[in-house]
Amino acid sequence: MSAEVLKYTREQIEALEVAPGSEHENLEGWVPEFATDEEINAALEKALDYRGDVTLTLKSGEKIEAYIFNRHTGPTLAESWVQYFTPKANDKRKVTYAEITRLEFTGKDRAAGKHWEDWVKAYNEKKAAGEKNIALHPDKLE
């Protein structure tokens, strides 16, 4: 069984020895095709799942740097929307799918990297070098 399985039976779930992890998709820098309704829906679904900022270009020409955290999909693009925070404002904002003409995954993917093996390797190397207080540190809030 793998992460690609769409649906498990209860028996399969109860027998799982190891939970299949997720494949991390490298989306940083990606500019998806954004022409058909299907492409727009799929791209914004990926933007919802992305742990970095994206840049939305609107029909008006305005560019918005946004962290997308919510979406509603209605029967048409005009009735579908994403909800987001921008780096410069405190309030939650919404824009309909119909208003967006381009989507770019411009921000750093914060869910990428810092693998366990990297930590083990760094730990062992630093320990061997006699270092103390070895640690991984959170990213600086620049």
Added chain:
Amino acid sequence: MAVPISQMWTVSTYVLKKKLSGTKRYPLVLMLEPLFRCNLACAGCGKVQYPPHILKKQLSPEECFAAVEECGAPMVSIPGGEPLLHPQVVEIVNGLIARKKYIYLCTNALELKRRLPEFTPSKYLTFSVHLDGDREHHDFSVCREGGYDIAVEGIKEAVKRGFRVTTNATFFDGTDPNNVRRFFDEVMSMGVEGIVLSPGYSYDKAPDQTKFMGRARVRRLFRAILSNRKPTWKFNMSPLFLEFLMGDRNYDCIPWGMPAYNIFGWQRPCYLLQEGYADSYKQLLEETKWEDYGVPSGNPKCANCMVSCGYEAPAVIDGFGSLKGFIAMVRGTFTRYPDQHALNLLNEPAPKGPAVLVKIEASDRQLEETRA
């Protein structure tokens, strides 16, 4: 018993009132995340990977109180991020105490000793300190040497000042059950009220995706850990939930039982999965497609989950909502769960070296299931 009578009374009367009123879906614990900012960078964590402008945001005390009042749960867990990094966390806690909510403030305790003088001991307030094992294990698990010593210092100071304190541990693949049992002895000797534990959940945003146990392995591990208990061990959890982890009983997830509220809103469908947000708890209840989640749905994202935010609420409701459940809960509180098979599991060879404290290579050894 690790949970005070007054808290048990509050929860039991709440459950009975909901049952008598015929309420089908209701919350037991609000998971209130006032911020995502953290002072650790654990490899197993999938909670805090956000851009800096999101990590700088936090809920105001008023937003916290509104969420608590809206959902009405008798208990509030404050995870994060690290809640002690919130500049108004004392105001939030005091406001919840004034509302007679039982609070579990989940902390890695790096800031606990420093901030303790700002808090007042109360039966409503428990510091739930993240401690994943003994010194070597914990430091490796949270990717920070020295983290254990700081946390233990905070625990001891909190106990000394008269606060309620529990520890909470998450166990990943490769955990040595004997090590955990020694850790329980160590923790109880610190004077804590009880232990909270959980298997790790495979957050899809966790940097490492290979250390999460499936259900069969979870049951085997927890049977080895939790059978043949020592009389000194106390658990600040439902005994029926612990039996669920050991494979003695089965529950279906009720994600609305421990809803999560944070800067984005009410998280859909649960504390672990992030598939959008609702503006209100009512909207969360009414508009989430609950049938798409949990084991019966076959959803792969729910396949390995045996975590308390989905499965402790049904255990608590079972314990307080029926005579049969209540008797099982009382029995579970005072039973030591003798089990020869579990003792045999403890005698199996353990992984060695710091790298395998929470990391284990694919094993050739075919472990047998604890109990069908």
